[in-house]
Amino acid sequence: MAKGGDNKKHRVSEALAIVALILNIIIIPGLGTLIGRRTREGIWQLVMSLGGLIIGMFIVLVSMGAEMIALMFLGFAVMFILPIAAWIWGIISGIKLIKESEK
Numbered sequence: 001m002a003k004g005g006d007n008k009k010h011r012v013s014e015a016l017a018i019v020a021l022i023l024n025i026i027i028i029p030g031l032g033t034l035i036g037r038r039t040r041e042g043i044w045q046l047v048m049s050l051g052g053l054i055i056g057m058f059i060v061l062v063s064m065g066a067e068m069i070a071l072m073f074l075g076f077a078v079m080f081i082l083p084i085a086a087w088i089w090g091i092i093s094g095i096k097l098i099k100e101s102e103k
Helices: 014-027 031-035 039-066 069-100
Strands: none
Touching: 014 031, 014 069, 031 039, 031 069, 039 069
């Protein structure tokens, strides 16, 4: 049995796949993937985007108090790189959903 929604039983309609892509692009990466019935992939995208923001902000705030510039740059990198990677992954997932959708 295929994992991640590749099974024919888990195909979504073309309209739902388009909505999933739009949600991944505009709202938050992972939300559209979850709606497109790719649960594991969508959860990881949400964790990357939200977790990256939260952990990055925490690192920046801690480093500001301790006046550690290198740690602050690490926090900014986490805060931007993880959500951008999740956003790109969400776009790819949305495009795959459209290609695999029932027409």
